[in-house]
Amino acid sequence: MELESEREIVCMSARMSPSLTVSRIAAQQGSVLRELRTASLREAPYAFGETLEDALLVEPKCFDETAALHSSSPRLATFLLYTEGHSCGLVHAYIEETPAARAFVSALWVAPAVRHLRGGELLVNVASQWLAAQGAAEVHAWISEENRTAMRFYERLGFGPTGDRRAMPSHEQEAEALFVLHMDAEYPA
Incomplete structure (x- = not known):
């Protein structure tokens, strides 16, 4: 299943700003990816x-x-958030290359100046829908236990803690918790 030709998803929901759009990253957007990541x-x-x-x-x-x-992998995708044509956020979506083949969203970030527009919600929803279209029944996210705001954000979207924890790869003294969203009628494949 393609999401609006999998290039452009426009949110016209009354809950979010109609000026927000999400697109799957294009092959030539490495500089945009670097800018948003840094x-x-x-x-x-x-x-x-x-x-x-x-x-x-x-x-x-x-x-x-x-x-x-x-931009083209069936197992890895990056989605970019735009407001009025300017990139202002991103999220990665991927399916593990393990026998369990768990689906994940990661590296979610939205510029502080536009967070009130609910672009993070739009990014996670689009990424989750894409993962569901790839066959995922669940979507996971590792979240820093120090980042209570992120935990509340994911909980509002229907994610819940699994009880699994691990040390953060870049900050081994800090832990992150695994959250999961069970895909259902809210996210049709």
């Missing part, structure tokens, strides 16, 4: 599995390769 790490370094320093060391070519892969 902005997210500058603004919320505690929330992600890598550091700003690590991201700044990555060659631009690697972001180009990631954008190209995430």
Whole structure:
């Protein structure tokens, strides 16, 4: 199933700003991916599995390769949030390459200036719908236990804690908790 040709999803819901759009990343948008990723790490370094320093060391070519892969892969996707044509957020969606093949959303970030427009909700919903279209019955998210705002956000979207915990990859002294959303009639495949 393709979501509005899987390129452009426009939210006209009364609950969210009609100026928000979400698009799957295009192959040539490596620089946009790098810009959003580094902005997210500058603004919320505690929330992600890598550091700003690590991201700044990555060659631009690697972001180009990631954008190209995430633009067309059936297992990996990045969705970008726009307001009035300007990129202002992102989320990754992927299916693990393990026998369990669990589906995940990760690296969700929305620029502080537009968070009140509920773009994070739109990004997670679009990514979850894409994962459901790939056959996922559940969508998972690892969330820093220090980030109570993120935990409440995911809970409002229907995610709940699984009880699984692990050390954060970039901050081993901090833990993250696994949350899960059971896909149902709210997210038709």
